[in-house]
Amino acid sequence: MEYIALTCGFLLILIGIYGALTQSNILRMIVAFTLANTGVNLVIVGIGYINGRTAPILDTAVPVAEAATRIIDPLPQALVLTAIVIGVGITALMLAYAYKLFTLKGSLDITAIKELKW
C-alpha cells in the first residue's frame, strides 16, 4: 500500500520534471511542475501512512487514551499542507511571470528567452 503511494508519487515527480524539461511552452512547464508537486505531496502523505489506522482526529471513535495505537502519523499531514500552500504560491508567481513575459515578448516559448548567456 505505502509502496503504491510512494511509487505513484515518484512517477508523478519524474513525469512532471520530464515535462518541465521538454515542453518549451511556459504554461505547459508550469502545469508540469504542479504535477511534480502533487507527486511530492503524495510521497509525503504516503510516508505518514500506517497500515490499518485512521485519521489523527480525536473524537468518540478515537479516544485520547488509545490514540497512539489507532492513528496514523499526523506530522506529514501537517507538512503536506504547508507544502501545498507553498506550491500554490510558487505556481501563482510563475503564472504572473508567464503573463508578464507574454505581454513583453509576445510569446510563451522558453527557448526564446536567451538574451542572457555565457
Next chain:
Amino acid sequence: MVDPILLIAIPLGAAFFLGLLRDEWRTSAYVITLLTLAFVSWVSSSWLLGFSLDKIAPVEILTAGSEPPFSINLRMGLNESVALLMISLTGLLSSIYLKDTLFRLGRRAMAVLLVFVMAMCGIVLTRDIFNLFVFIELTVIATAGLVLLSHNTLSLGAGFKYLVASQIASILLLVGIIFSYHVTGTLNIDGMAGMSNVLIQTSPLAFFLLFIALVIELKPFPANGWALDIYESAHPAFSAILSAATATASLFAVDKILNIGGDNWLPFATGIGILSFIGANLFALAQTHDRRLMGYSSVGQIGLILIIIGQRDILGENYFFIAGGVLLAHAVAKAGLFWMSGLVNARELSAWTALRKRPMLIFAFVSFIALLIGLPPFPGFYAKWELVHVLASEGRIALIVLILFGALLETAYLFRWFGLILRHEDEAPVVACPSQKVAVIYSAVLLGWGLGYIWGELSGFGNLLYTIPLLFALLFLPLEWLPAKLKNTFAIMGLVTWFIVQYPAYDPLQLIFAAIILPGGALVLLASYYNSGRRIGFYPSALWMFAGLSMLIMAEDSFAFFAAWESLTIGSYFLILRGKQSQPHALSYILFSLGGAFLMLLGFALASEGNPLFPLTSLASVASDLAPWVFILLAIAFMTKTAAIGVHIWLPGAHAEAETDVSPLLSGILLKAGLFGLFVLLINMGKQQLYGVELTHVLLWIGAISALLGNMMAIYQEDAKRLLAYSSIAQMGYALFGLALMNHLGWLMALMFVVNHYIYKSMLFLSIGGVAKRTGTKAMYRMGGLITLMPLSFIAVLIGIIAVSGVPPLSGFGGRWIFYNAIMSAEYRLPMVIIFLAGPIAFLYLFRLIHTVFLGQLKDEHRQLKEAPFWIILPQMIYVAFLMIFALAPGLALQKVDGYISRFFPNNGLNWEGLTITSDFGYWSPVSIMIIIGVIFVTLFSWLLFVNRRAQKVKQFNIVYAAERPYRPETTHFAWNFFAPYRKALGFMTQPLVTRFWDTVAELLHTAADLLRRLYTGDGQTYAVQLLAFVVAVYFLGNGVM
C-alpha cells in the same frame, strides 16, 4: 537582550502593516522599512556584542511553549549573530541605496524586501529542517519578486529561469526531508544529527537529497546558469543582497545540514567547492560584462567557502575564524562592488573608467578587490594563511595548490579590471553619484577595514594594522589633499626617522639593506620634488611599499615575512601602474609576484608543518625529506622578484614605463627584496640536494644565464629605459650567482652588488629619465649630442657606466675583483664561462647608451633643450659622490659585512689592513689605483693642453666625411640597430622564448574559458537539465558513500 524571535516577528509585522498604509504614503512606508531593518541590525549587533564581549552562552528559543523536537526551536549563538548582522546590514544599506526604486515601486516592494531579510534571518536561526525549507522557499519567492525591481525583459527571463531551478531544488529537498524524517522520526536538525549514524546507514540517499538541494541553493558551478543571469540582470542593490546575504544564509544552512551527514560527506563539499572555485574564476577571465563577472566571482568565492566547510573536520576551532574571514570579506567586498556598479552607466568593464576622476571611489574599489583576493591587512589574508597551514599539516597539498591556482586566476581578472579603470585609453565621462549611494559604498569600505582590524585582533599573529610603517602609509590617505611637495617632505622625514629609530636593532646584513631601503629611498624621493600638484595616489602606494620592505628585513617569523612581502608587492604594483603605458606590465608584475608569493606561502606552510608562526631561523631544521622542496618553492618565489631568467618578463616593461622617479625605486630598491629573501633562505637552509642535484648549483646556472641573457637583450633595445631594465636583470643575475657560490667572497660580492646596483642604477634611471622628460622620447636614436646641453646628466651617466662596467678606478671594479677571488675557490667552473661571456657584453649596451644619447649628432628639435630639472639632478650628483667615496674606501660599507659573513663562512675572508685589501689569491689597493691613474691622466692631459692650445671648436657637421658633407643629423647619427653584426652573430640567443611561453599559457586559459563558458546557453531548460545532471553525477560519483 531582546528575544531573537523578534528578528522574525518584527519584520513580518512591519510587512503586514505596510499593507494598511495608503499607496500614496511612500515616505512613511519607506521610513518604517528602514526602521525595521535598523531594529533588526541593532538586535543582532547587540547579541554579537553580548557573545563576543560578555561571553554569554548561546540561547535556545522555544516556540509554542513546548520542547523540541516536537515544536520548532531557534538558536542564537555567536556565529548566528555574526551572520544575522551581516544579512540585516546588507538589507539596510541596500534599501538605503534603493531609495528611489522603492519609492517608485511602492509599499509592496518594501514589504517584499522586509520578508526577504526576515526569511534569511530565519534560515540562520531555525533548528528545524522543515522550517528551514519554508524559509528557503520564502527567500526563493522574495528573490523572484525582487528580480523584477529592475523592470526589463532580461530580468524577467532570469527570474523565471531561477524559479524553474528552485522548483526542482525544492522538490528534491522535500523528498529528502520527508525520508529523513521517516528514518529519524524527527524534524529537528540536532535530533537528526543525534541519529546521524542511523540515517546514514538505513537511508543515506535521503540525506544526499537534503544536501544536494541545499548545495544547489549555493549556485555551484556548473549548475548555476540561472544564478549568473540573475546577477547580470537584476538591480545591483539586489544583486548585492543576493551575493552577500543570501550566500551567507545558504552557507549557514549547508553548514547545519552537514552536522547531520557527518564527516564522510565533507569530501563532497570539498569537491564541489573546488570545481566552483576554479571553474567560475576561469570563466570570469573571459568576461567583459561587469555584473556577470562579479557573479562568476561570487560563485567562485562561495566555492572557496564550501571548500573550507569541507575541511572543517581538520580545522577545529579555527573553522569559524577561517570560513568567517573569507565569507565576510567576500560579502562586504561583493556588496560594495555591486553597489558601485550602480554608479556606472554602461556595462562593459571599460565603462568603469568613469570612476577615474574620483579618488575616493578608486580607493573603495581597491579595498574591495583586496578584500576579495585576501591581501593584507584584510580578513581573507589571515584566513588563507591559517587555512593553508592547517591543510599543509594534514598533508592536503594538492588542495592547497588548487586553491592557490584559483586565487591566482581571480587575481588576474580583478587586477586587469582595475588596470583598465586607471589606464584604459578612452575614458568614460564622470557619472553623477547620488550622495546616499556613495555613502552606502563608503560604509562598506569602512566595514571592510573594520573587519581587517578585527581579524587581525583575532588572529594570533599580531595585527598588521598596529605596525607603524603600514599606519604611516595609511596616514597619507587623509593627507591626499595636500600638495605633493609637502607630502614628499613628510615621506622623506618618515623614512629617515624610521631608519634612525631602528638603527640599533639591525645586524650588519639588515643594516646594508635598511640603508638602501630607507635613507636610499629618501634620496630617490628627493627627485619627486619636481612634481607639482597633488599627485594623488603616489604617496600611499610608495609608502605602502616602503612599509613592506622595512618590515621584511625585520621579520622574525614566517607570517611577518609573508605579510611584509605581500604589502610591498601591492604597493609597488600601484606605483608601476602609475606609468602611462604600463597597464599590461603592471598586470604581469602583480601576477608573477603573487604567484611567487603563493609559492612562498606553500613553502612556509610545508616547512612549518602547520605552525602558522614559524620562526625563520628554524628553516634550518626542516625535515630532510621536505627541505629541498621548501627550498625550491621559496627560491622561485624570491627569484620572481629578482626577475631571474624565466620569470623576468614583467620587469622590462614595468621598469621602463614607470614614472621618472618610480623607476629608480623599483629597480634600485624593490629588486633587493628578492635578494634579501635569498640571503635569508641560504643563511638558514644552506645547500640542499634533490635527487642528488645540488640546488645551489642550479641557482648558479640560473644566475649566470640571467646575467648573460639580460645583457644580451639589453644590447638590442632601442628604448633607453628598457635597456637599463634588462641590465638590471643581468645585474641581479650576478648577485644571484654570487650568492649561489656559497662561499665567503661570493656573498660579499652579492652584497657589493646590492649596494653598487642601488647607487648606479638609481642614478642612471634618474638621469635617463630626466633626459627622456626633456626630449619627450625614450627611443635613443631620436636623441643624440646632448652632452653640451645636459652636461650634468652626462657626467652622471658616464660615472654610472664606468661603475657598471667595472673599469677601474671606480667601485664597480671592486665587485669584479671580489668576484674573481670568489670563483677561485668555487667548486663549479662551467657557469663561470657564461659569466665571463656576459661581462664584456655589458660594455656594448653601456657604450650604446651614452653614445647614442649624449654623443653623436644633436637633433634640430633638441637644440633649445635645457638641463634636466634641479631636483632630478641633485640626487644624481649625490650618487656620484657616493660612488667616488665607495670607490676609494669600499671598506666603509664592506668591512663590517665581511666580518658578519665570517659567521657563516669563516674561511678566506678579506684582509682590510692598510690601504691594500688582500685576499687569499690577490690584492687590490683602491687608493693607490685612483692616485696612479689620476697622476698619469693629469700629466698627459696637461701635456696635450700644452701642445694643443690652439685647438678651435668647430661646428657639428665639420667632419671628414667621405666625399660629401652631411646635412641632416638624422642621417648622420649612427644609432639605430647599433650592434647589427652582433645580432647577426648571436641574435639567435635572444629569441623571446620565455615571453612566448607565458603568452601561450595566458592564451590557452582564455581560449578555454571562452569555449567552456558557452555551456551557459541561456536556455532555462538547459540550465535545469544541467542542474539535474549535476545532481545525478554527484550521486553516481558518491555511490561509495551511499
Next chain:
Amino acid sequence: MIKRFSVFLIMLGLGAIFLQLLLQYLPDESLNLSGRYYAENTASEVGAANIITAIIVTYRGLDTLGEVTVLFLTAAIVGLVLSRDQSQPRVKPADRPQPGELLSIGTQLLVPLILLFGAYIFINGHLTPGGGFQGGAILASATLLMLLTHPVKRFSHRLITRLESISGLVFVGVGMLGIILAGGFLDNRLLPLGEFGELFSAGTIPVIYAFIGLKVGAEFSSMLLKLAETEDN
C-alpha cells in the same frame, strides 16, 4: 531530439535515485517518537481534537506563519508584476456578453452559503478536518464565482488588502502575546484551553485559524482579481 534524449537519460538517473530510496524504505509499524508524542500529549497540552491542526497552528506555528507569509508575498509580488500596466484603457462592459440568468441567480444564491461554509470550516478547524487554509480557499471560491458572473465587476482592493494585513498582524500579535503571557511565541494557552472537543476550546487556535482563513481568503481573492484584471486588456 538530442535534448530530449539527454533529459531522458537524466530522468533515468533520477529514477535510479528514487528507486534506491524506495528500496531502502521500510514502512513504520507504529508511530515514531514525534507522532507518538503528538498523539499522546496534544489533548492535554493544546486541547485540540484535530491533532493536525494542533501541529499546524501551535507546534509548528512558525511554519504556518511562513506559509501565510508565502501567500502574502505571492499576492504582493503578483500585484507588483501585474499592476504595472493598469494604464491601458479597459474594454467597455457593454461589449461583453451578459451572464446568463441561471448563473447570476445561482451566484446570488450561492455566494452567502459559500462564505458561511468557509467560515464554518475554519472556525471548526481544531475539531474537524479542515481549517484556515481550506476555509480561506472556499471563501476565495466565492470571489471566483462572482468574477465568473461579472468579469468586469470591481472589488475594493483596499478592503481586501486591509483584511489581509490586519489578519496577518493579528496572527503575529497573538504569537507575540504568547511570548509575554504564555510559554513562548505562538503558544496557544493565552486563552483557557476550555472543554476538550468544544467549539470554544484549544486556546487561541480558533482565533488564529479564523484570521488565517480570512487572510488566505483575502489573498487568494486578490490574486484572482489581479489575474482577472489582466484578462480584460
Next chain:
Amino acid sequence: MAFEWIQIPYALLTLFIVVNYGFILNALIAKIGARVGRRHGIPIWQNYLDLIKNYSIRSSITHGVMFYLGPVFRLSGGVGLLLFVPTIYSSVMFSNLSFAGDLILALYFVFFGTLGMALGAGESGHPFAAIGVSRGLAQVTASELPFALAVFSVALQYQTLSVTDIVAAQQGSYLNWTLFTNPIAVAAAMLSFLGAMMRPPFDVVLAPQEIPIGPPTEYHSSYLALMQTNRAIFPIAKMVVYMNLFFGGAISWPIFFLKIFLIYMVSVLVGVVFPRFHVEHSIRWFLVWAVPLGIIAIMVV
C-alpha cells in the same frame, strides 16, 4: 710590496724603453708585412717622423670636451696597463707599480683606454667612428672571452692572481712555462691574442686600407700623436701580460725584447696570410674555435 719613491723614475725609464721599442717594432712589422706583399715598405724610423709631423701640424680642431679627452684616456690606458704589470721579473724596480693591484686590475684596466677613446670618437659626431666602435666592441666581447678563460685557468693552476707570483712559479727551466704546463690555456689565449692585436684577419675595426674608419677617423695632429704613442705602448703592454702569464716572463731586457718580438710575430704571421673577417664571422670564429679550448683549459686544470 710597498711603494717607494725610487720606483717612479724606474717606471718612467720602463716607459721610455717600451715607447722606443714599440716605435721601432711597429715599423719593423709594417716593413715585414710590406715585403711579404712584394712592396718596399717604410723606413724603420718612420714612426718618429710621423710623431714629429703630427706634433708640428698647426691646424687643430676640437669637437668638445670628450673629443679632447679621448686620446688622453687612450694613452693613460696604455701607460697604466704597462705600469700595473711587472715588466722584468726579479727586478723589484722594474716591477713598476704592480703593488696597486693584481692580474684582475690589468685585465679590466685594458678597457679604460678603449672606453675613453670610444667616447671621444663618439663626440666627434662622425658616423664612421661610431660604426668602428660598435664593430670593435662587438668583436672584443668574443675575442676577450678565451683570454679570460685562459687567465682564469692559469690563476687556478697557480692558485694566485698576482702576476709576480705567477711568473715566479714558471722560473727554473723553460719546461715550467705555462706554455708547456698548461698548453691548452695558452692555445686559447693565443687565439684571442690574434683578435686583440687588431691585425688581419681581425682588423675590420680600423680597416686601415680603405676609407678611414674606426675611432681615430676624426683625430689628427697632436691627438693623433698621442694615439700613435699609445699604439706603440699598448700592444707591448698587452704582450707583457701574455709573456708573464704564459711564457715565463723576462728576467732581463734582452729576453724581454726577444720574447715580445716573437709573441708579436705570431699575430703578424697569421695576419699576412689570412684575409679579413666580417665582425659577425670573427665573433662566430672565436666562439667556435677559441672558447671551447678555454673551457677545456678550465675543466682540466
